[in-house]
Amino acid sequence: MSYPVQGACQCGNVTYTLNQTPKMVIACHCIECQKLSTAPFSVTAVVSNEDIEITGELKEWRRIADSGNKNYAMFCPDCGNRVYHFNPDAPSTLKLKLKSSSPDDHKVFEPTVHVWVSEKQDWYEVPKGVKVFDKQP
Template sequence: MMRETRSGGCLCGAVRYEVAWPPLGVSACHCTHCQKQSGSAFSIIARVPREALEVTGILTDFYDTGESGSPVIRRFCAKCGSPLISEIQQEPLDSFFFIKTGTLDDTSSVVPTSHWWTSRAQDWFKFPDGAVIMDRQ
């Protein structure tokens, strides 16, 4: 499969990134931590190998413990606070970055095929037909 690159960044433009595309997967995480971090019902994330992402600019890290009990580093623009990247520090997920897909310059073809932590999903949300549904992650 031929890989292209996509670019993205934060709201103010202080942080920019290039990422190999397509990602290994696109998911919607419904855990309460992603809900609070995104200010929405879920967070749409793309899983990419660490070596596939190149970031410029200053990020601020927030150290969290996910609902799974695993350490999570949530990375934000130091200037405007836009959430950009999450890192899960548990094998085998620690070899990947999870980028917030809303920060891509081109969001075409970004469709989540799996939904994580559906046990925490908002009551009003209807899961798409054919999507992989995981009660937890």
């Protein structure tokens, strides 16, 4: 895989350039992520702030997770695509939780970890060879 990788929201008003390999790619099967993605799970690439460049106007949405962690989302105000999530209470470990929106190479978003499999859809089979966690690791 060669970098940088380009991506954008549905309407193209928010774009990003990912300059490095994500630290990890997580498939989250929790009920909230099922709602977010309108799919059986949500895919998130954890990247460092310095490894990504984002252009375009973003709006913010917030929720408090069951753990008490703050989960903030930045999204395109025109098409509604979430671009990334972050926790403002973890500035020393702040990572962008990049949502997989139209990258040049889809392989960059292949999950290596599956979390909250205790809430996964019964019909979905987690691939062999990936780390699996019943809840949040």
